[in-house]
Amino acid sequence: MTEHVIERLGHQGDGIAPGPVFAPMTLPGEVVSGTLNGQRLEQVRIVTPSSDRVAAPCRHFKTCGGCQVQHASDGFVEHWKAGIVREALRAQGIEAEIAGVETSPPRSRRRAGLSARRTKKGAMAGFHGRASGTIVEIPDCQLLHPDLIAALPVAEALAVAGGSRKGELNVSVTLSDGGLEVAVRDGKPLDRNLEVALAQQAEALDLARLSWDGEVIAMRRAPGQIFGPARVVPPPGAFLQATPQGEAALLRAVMEITEGASKIADLFAGCGTFALPLARRAEVLAVEGDRAMIAALDRGWREAQGLKRVEGVTRDLFRNPLLRDEFKGIDAVVIDPPRAGAEAQVTELAEARVPVIAHVSCNPVTFARDAARLIAAGYAMGPVRVVDQFRWSSHVELVAGFRLTSA
Numbered sequence: 001m002t003e004h005v006i007e008r009l010g011h012q013g014d015g016i017a018p019g020p021v022f023a024p025m026t027l028p029g030e031v032v033s034g035t036l037n038g039q040r041l042e043q044v045r046i047v048t049p050s051s052d053r054v055a056a057p058c059r060h061f062k063t064c065g066g067c068q069v070q071h072a073s074d075g076f077v078e079h080w081k082a083g084i085v086r087e088a089l090r091a092q093g094i095e096a097e098i099a100g101v102e103t104s105p106p107r108s109r110r111r112a113g114l115s116a117r118r119t120k121k122g123a124m125a126g127f128h129g130r131a132s133g134t135i136v137e138i139p140d141c142q143l144l145h146p147d148l149i150a151a152l153p154v155a156e157a158l159a160v161a162g163g164s165r166k167g168e169l170n171v172s173v174t175l176s177d178g179g180l181e182v183a184v185r186d187g188k189p190l191d192r193n194l195e196v197a198l199a200q201q202a203e204a205l206d207l208a209r210l211s212w213d214g215e216v217i218a219m220r221r222a223p224g225q226i227f228g229p230a231r232v233v234p235p236p237g238a239f240l241q242a243t244p245q246g247e248a249a250l251l252r253a254v255m256e257i258t259e260g261a262s263k264i265a266d267l268f269a270g271c272g273t274f275a276l277p278l279a280r281r282a283e284v285l286a287v288e289g290d291r292a293m294i295a296a297l298d299r300g301w302r303e304a305q306g307l308k309r310v311e312g313v314t315r316d317l318f319r320n321p322l323l324r325d326e327f328k329g330i331d332a333v334v335i336d337p338p339r340a341g342a343e344a345q346v347t348e349l350a351e352a353r354v355p356v357i358a359h360v361s362c363n364p365v366t367f368a369r370d371a372a373r374l375i376a377a378g379y380a381m382g383p384v385r386v387v388d389q390f391r392w393s394s395h396v397e398l399v400a401g402f403r404l405t406s407a
């Protein structure tokens with residue numbers, strides 16, 4: 001059997017040997033053998049292991065597709081993720097200082113997208129398998145908060161009640177201060193009987209809120225999230241930072257970068273993760289594309305005590321970015337776009353000459369493109385902090401500050 005020497009880890013977490021040959025669950029420096037299927041090595045055998053190799057902490061690692069790098073030490077994963085950020089910036093001609101990697105602890109994920117389906121015996125729920133579309137059950141998952149593990153039987157019960165025979169339910173589960181909030185997509189179409197059955201399930205399973213394809217079926221307790229001094233009840237399935245530790249790390253950096261600002265624009269504001277804590281010390285213009293999220297943010301602000309003014313605006317920032325003149329009077333911007341980045345918005349922002357920008361990103365490639373544009377417009381980039389909320393995955397998040405240096 002031919003042996004291959006792994007040279008590096010690709011962005012999806014596979015080891016890559018010359019060829020290229022892609023070998024899952026391997027590490028740089030390892031000598032491996034296996035059966036080649038195209039460019040992919042299967043039935044991989046580790047001939048010479050790396051000193052960074054560790055025993056995977058989760059018994060589901062081999063079959064479950066939720067994690068990619070549990071076979072590597074924490075130190076290796078940090079170094080790898082920092083390297084992904086460094087490389088993306090280098091491709092834009094930027095040498096970055098990486099200020100550190102803050103990794104969320106195991107069992108800290110407070111929201112997850114589960115898959116569930118009916119089976120002959122009942123139902124099953126979990127994550128998709130490694131390189132397969134089948135569902136793998138994950139009762140000992142090391143990522144999810146224990147209260148989300150308790151959501152697995154909930155997803156199964158909902159698949160029995162409202163899953164079609166062929167299709168899979170997409171079950172988004174989130175921990176809230178009211179208990180478990182569940183937003184289901186791709187179930188059977190709602191009719192009166194299904195609504196009654198689902199409402200009974202929400203009662204029996206003690207759910208805070210259950211929604212079905214966007215429609216609220218039961219709201220037994222408001223599923224609140226705490227953002228600084230405010231309590232917000234997000235719309236069903238709304239974006240929420242994946243772990244409380246990750247959110248705290250991002251917020252700490254955003255607060256530090258924008259310190260001293262008295263009027264801040266928070267672009268792609270979600271339900272107010274940054275805007276509401278920032279409003280303790282500055283007026284905030286919070287702009288977000290989803291109307292229901294802005295309504296939730298606004299309600300949270302009105303009910304909170306001691307906050308400065310927060311103006312919530314619903315606006316599609318891809319098609320209709322805030323124009324340079326609209327930044328008049330703003331002395332700091334927080335921008336946290338989705339994976340696609342915010343090219344149109346950053347183009348305007350680069351010309352608006354706002355003194356300080358805190359850029360939060362879940363995609364190092366689009367971040368690096370934005371960084372290059374801001375630097376070309378006269379900004380200096382501060383240290384980049386990597387925040388790893390999706391530990392053991394190939395996902396990378398980061399935050400960095402930009403300060404206007406040239407007139």
Ligand SMILES: C[S@@+](CC[C@H](N)C(=O)[O-])C[C@H]1O[C@@H](n2cnc3c(N)ncnc32)[C@H](O)[C@@H]1O
Nearest residue numbers: 239268269270273288289316317318336337338
């Ligand atoms: C990465 S999330 C960040 C949300 C928020 N900053 C937080 O930390 O909770 C990106 C946000 O961008 C919003 N979004 C996506 N596309 C948008 C668009 N075209 N215009 C405005 N907002 C958009 C999403 O609804 C989501 O709330």
